[in-house]
Amino acid sequence: MLELPLWFEVGTFVVLGIILLFDLLYVIKRPHEPSMKEAGLWVSFYVALALLFAGLMFAFTGAEFGTQFVAGWITEYSLSIDNLFVFIIIMARFSVPRKYQQEVLMVGIIIALILRGIFIALGATVVENFSWVFYIFGAFLLWTGYKQAKDSGEDEEHTENALITKLRTVLPMSEKFEGNKLRTVVDGKKVFTPMVIVFITIGLTDLLFAVDSIPAIFGLTQSAFIVFTANLFALMGLRQLYFLLGGLMTRLVYLKHGLALILGFIGVKLVLHAMHVNELPFINGGQHIEWAPEIPTFVSLGVIVGIIVVATVASLLSPAAKAAKLDAELAADAEKSRHPEHEAPEQRR
Template sequence: METLALPAWFEIGSFVVLLLILAADLILAYKRPHIPSTRESALWVGFYVLLALIFAGLMLVIGDAEHAGQFIAGWVTEYSLSIDNLFVFVIIMARFSVPRKYQQEVLMVGIILALIFRGIFIILGAVVIEQFSFVFYIFGAFLLYTAANQAFTNHDDEAETENKLIAFLRRRIAITDVYDGGKLRTVIDGKKVFTPIIVVFIALGTTDLVFALDSIPAIFGITQSPFIVFTANVFALMGLRQLYFLLGDLIDKLVYLKYGIAFILAFIGVKLVLHAMHENELPFINNGQHIEWAPEIDTWTSLGVILASMAIATIASLVKLRVDARRAPAPVQATAADEPTPGDGSTSATAVTDATASSTSPDKSTTPE
């Protein structure tokens, strides 16, 4: 896995264009706070996916198939981890009862924080990898641990980890329980106080920090090019806001998705360990010699495993959702036997409603002109 280099003009131009797109998306979210329709969300998500595929095509033309393959594999991996982010975002939004109209703004801030954290970790990761090859052992072991944690930890438990921090904040600063649009601060009885938005931002930020710790080692297991790592992260986060509204309640029902993501993390963890063994320089392992028999997993194999894992997990979740819907008891419906029989002393609900309406509404024939 050698670091690949692309023309400087392409890298700089890509950064400029991506920053402009993100800035436009941020401005749009703040200028037009609204609840996007399913059609609008689908169009935006499709646009960003198409944009990523066009970018991969450019890398194929300007670079080569290895560049394009590494970008797609990295993008799909980061996209799957970003979707996992949404599970916790949904819990945070529900727990703090964020008005749906302002959830776009809140999500955009969460995405910007995620980009900042991931950018920092990308720079640190690139520097560490350049200096110490043994770090791949650490990354691999960390991803294997994360995979096990992902498979057996409930997202509700993850969201609860912020409770102590939030309680600490409420003891130290004045926070009202009432939202004032999307404002961070408002005035109550002549005093400036923070709104619950500040707590939501902190909760999203800590969540982003945790996910950045998982995602950066994962993508460095696919490519060591900081440019590909960063652009894959940016494309994975673009459209995440619209995907949140597109999936809606369905995201909670994709029950097997976390197992697919856990398998991807475990696979990349194994790949990193094998790469570390192949490049081994640690004196207490094989006398500091490279372990030649350790196989290197190529980019296209990685891409196939990642796509298959996500597809199987998603399809299995949808099948389970359909089976559960079929097994659910049918709603009880009124039948002809339930209708009152004339003369049996009972009165239908419709008759009672009509009678009540007649007794409570003014009679036009007796109302004075």
């Protein structure tokens, strides 16, 4: 059972809350597209903050809970990066101006934090009182991993288009963005801007990802504190990572397959754990299945990191990734030729 000083838990949430509030106010007061340097510095800061917190966890709780946090953080961070693929599609589909994409992403992250907080509170209560729920979590992750490995994304796109069509018929809406405003006036009538649909779409996307990610991390730790902080650190810096990775996202062609393997592995780990603590009367007479092995946390961490590394390297070396990189370079060259005024003075000379 994880026991931490109250001041440490409260202090953690106060410090992280202040950082997130500063980040939000910074985006609202100064909407802009961050440079690679700015995005890189922010991502490095958040990763360093997570590693510092991991060090404190090792110091206060020992290797087991410290390793649980690192494994949970890496897993949630990987799933959050997968979330970025969907964000990129949403931004492109609605032609959200680059200047306001930071604000959209920040709102999406806040929605994700609220939804995951609710799921974590519910999940912690269920896990603590009903050990058989691990069977359900395990089966769900195995199904999710299988679906992610073979899914082309066409079903989600069809569902999303149907939702957008329905929203446009229900909500009076303008055709163009009005900065970052949610409402505007057209022909003397107050109507919503497309920004509303963007927020709704991102919110629903966050809900779907929360349903997938929360059972996954409960397969690595049953501590609600570790689960929430791992999710918090995974989402912090996600906005800057969106701009830092940019075109690289389209080159990570095997990331989905890697994440499918991770979800499948954690699903197996959950089923084995459920068997080990089994209390269902129709399975082994309601007795614990002692021969079912418990996969140690450090083994889980090694498997998760190994899968991510292999998926990333294989993606970047694949012909599909090289073709995506070439397409991105050609698109960038075409954009420069259409807008030569955006080139640096030394390039024009």
